[in-house]
Amino acid sequence: MKYMFLIFGHADAETVPRDAPCLVFGDTARQMPNFVTSHALRPPETARTVSVRDGSAVVTDGPFIDTKEQLGGYFVMELPDREAALEFAATIPGASDGHVEVRALVDFD
Numbered sequence: 001m002k003y004m005f006l007i008f009g010h011a012d013a014e015t016v017p018r019d020a021p022c023l024v025f026g027d028t029a030r031q032m033p034n035f036v037t038s039h040a041l042r043p044p045e046t047a048r049t050v051s052v053r054d055g056s057a058v059v060t061d062g063p064f065i066d067t068k069e070q071l072g073g074y075f076v077m078e079l080p081d082r083e084a085a086l087e088f089a090a091t092i093p094g095a096s097d098g099h100v101e102v103r104a105l106v107d108f109d
Contacts, residue, residue: 002036002105004076008069009098021093021094029075036076044070069098076105 007022016023028034044063050057063070072094079085082104089100 001080001081002076002107003082003088004074004103004105005085005089006071006093006101006103007073007092007094007098009072009094009099010069020081025093026075029077032077033071034078036078038073038075041071072098073094 006046021074026038026040029038045061048063048064049060049063075092077085077088079088085102085104089095089102092100094100
């Protein structure tokens with residue numbers, strides 16, 4: 001089953017040093033046979049939120065919810081079960097100073 005790991009924290013991915021634990025971890029994870037994809041996200045101030053009301057698109061600046069922590073990136077991994085997914089999440093450096101949300105993906109095929 002595929003699992004998404006949403007990494008929430010305080011750091012701006014664009015200012016993280018190249019030798020930071022999160023980047024080293026990402027390089028290692030990309031070499032794992034069960035790796036599917038991962039990306040860091042640009043800062044929340046670059047985001048736009050789109051809603052459609054009465055047939056018209058309404059675009060607002062920033063993320064929908066203002067929080068102290070921001071969604072900084074994600075991994076998708078193919079893992080055998082939820083327990084394996086939770087074990088993987090605990091190895092993500094962002095879990096030590098932020099949090100990692102673990103979600104199973106729905107396969108529509």
